Amino acid sequence: MPTPILEVRDAQAAYKVPGGAIRAVDGVSFDLAPGETLAVVGESGCGKTTLAKAILGLEPLTGGEILVQGKPVGGDLSGLAERVGIVWQDPYASLDPRWRVGRSIAEPLRLHRRGDSGDRVDEVMKAVGLEMELKGRFPHQLSGGQRQRVAVARALALNPPLLLCDEPTAALDLSIRAQILNLLKDLQDDLGCAYLYISHDLTTVRFIADRVAVMYLGRFVEIGGIEEVFTDPRHPYTRALLDSAPTLAKLGRLPDVLPGEIPDPLEVISGCRFRSRCPRGQERCDTVDPEATAENGRRFHCHFPVA
Numbered sequence: 001m002p003t004p005i006l007e008v009r010d011a012q013a014a015y016k017v018p019g020g021a022i023r024a025v026d027g028v029s030f031d032l033a034p035g036e037t038l039a040v041v042g043e044s045g046c047g048k049t050t051l052a053k054a055i056l057g058l059e060p061l062t063g064g065e066i067l068v069q070g071k072p073v074g075g076d077l078s079g080l081a082e083r084v085g086i087v088w089q090d091p092y093a094s095l096d097p098r099w100r101v102g103r104s105i106a107e108p109l110r111l112h113r114r115g116d117s118g119d120r121v122d123e124v125m126k127a128v129g130l131e132m133e134l135k136g137r138f139p140h141q142l143s144g145g146q147r148q149r150v151a152v153a154r155a156l157a158l159n160p161p162l163l164l165c166d167e168p169t170a171a172l173d174l175s176i177r178a179q180i181l182n183l184l185k186d187l188q189d190d191l192g193c194a195y196l197y198i199s200h201d202l203t204t205v206r207f208i209a210d211r212v213a214v215m216y217l218g219r220f221v222e223i224g225g226i227e228e229v230f231t232d233p234r235h236p237y238t239r240a241l242l243d244s245a246p247t248l249a250k251l252g253r254l255p256d257v258l259p260g261e262i263p264d265p266l267e268v269i270s271g272c273r274f275r276s277r278c279p280r281g282q283e284r285c286d287t288v289d290p291e292a293t294a295e296n297g298r299r300f301h302c303h304f305p306v307a
C-alpha cells in the first residue's frame with residue numbers, strides 16, 4: 001500500500017450554537033490513496049462540507065486528527081494550499097468577482113512565490129479547456145461552466161496531489177455538468193491527483209468514484225468500493241438512499257429528506273444514530289452505538305445489516 005495522501009482518524013468538529021453544540025463531524029475515519037477518488041454522499045446537513053473545511057484547516061477539530069501527506073493539518077496552514085486544492089459548488093466562493101480570470105489563477109502562484117506565473121496560468125487554462133482570450137474577463141462575464149473551469153484551474157494551479165470537490169456540478173445546467181465531470185476525470189488521468197468528491201448525485205458518484213462513503217449525522221455509516229456498496233449495500237441508510245433512485249431519476253438529485261425524521265442536530269443520541277428512521281431497528285439499537293464492522297474491504301456501522 002502506498003502512503004496515503006489523506007488520513008482522517010476519528011475526526012470530530014462541532015459548532016457552538018445557543019442551546020449546545022452541533023457535532024457536524026462526529027468520528028470520521030478513512031484513508032485516501034494517491035490518485036484515488038472517494039465520493040462522500042449523504043443528505044443535506046450530514047456534515048460533508050464541514051469535513052471538507054476540516055481537511056483544509058478552515059474548521060478546527062475538536063477531536064481526532066487529519067494528516068495530509070503524513071503532516072497533521074492545523075496550526076500553521078502555510079503550505080497546505082500546495083497540497084490540497086478545493087472546488088466549491090459556487091464558483092463565486094472560489095473567485096474574487098473583482099479579479100480578471102488571469103489574476104484569479106495566478107494568485108495562488110504569486111502567494112507561493114512560484115516565479116513567473118504566466119506560463120503556468122496558460123498551462124492550466126489549456127488543461128481545463130479555457131480559451132486564452134478569456135484571461136481578461138471578470139467572473140460575471142463568463143458562463144457558469146466557464147466559471148467553474150476557472151475555479152478548477154485555480155485549484156490546480158499549484159499542482160496539488162489532493163483535490164476536494166464540494167458539489168462542483170450542483171449549480172450547473174444538466175448539459176454542462178457532464179462536461180465538468182469529464183474534465184475532472186481527464187485531469188485526474190493526466191495529473192494523477194486524488195479526489196475527495198462530495199455530491200448528492202449518486203449517478204455522478206458512480207461515474208467518477210472508486211470508493212464511496214455514506215455519511216449520516218456526522219459519521220460514515222458505510223464505506224467501500226463503489227460497485228460493492230451500490231449493488232449490495234449493508235447499511236439500512238445506504239439501502240434507503242439507493243431506494244430513492246426513482247426520485248433521483250426524476251429530480252436528477254436526492255430528495256432533501258428521505259422518509260422519517262432527521263433528529264434535531266443538537267440532540268445527543270444514545271445507541272444508533274439512524275434509529276429514528278430505520279426499518280430494521282431493534283431494542284439493542286436504542287442503547288448500543290454500533291461499532292465498525294469490517295468485511296471484504298468494506299466497513300459499516302450496524303447491528304443488523306442488510307443481508
Ligand SMILES: Nc1ncnc2c1ncn2[C@@H]1O[C@H](COP(=O)(O)OP(=O)(O)OP(=O)(O)O)[C@@H](O)[C@H]1O
Nearest residue numbers: 015017022024043044045046047048049050051265
Ligand atoms: N457555521 C455554522 N454554525 C452552526 N452550525 C453549522 C454551521 N455550518 C454548518 N452547521 C451545521 O452543521 C451541520 C453540518 O453542516 P454541513 O454544511 O457540513 O452539511 P452538508 O452535508 O455539507 O450539507 P449540504 O448538503 O446542505 O451542503 C448542519 O446541521 C448544519 O446546520
Ligand code: SF4
Nearest residue numbers: 272278281285302303
Ligand atoms: S444499528 Fe439498528 S437502527 Fe442502526 S442502522 Fe442498524 S438496524 Fe438500523
Ligand SMILES: [Mg+2]
Nearest residue numbers: 048049050166
Ligand atoms: Mg455542503
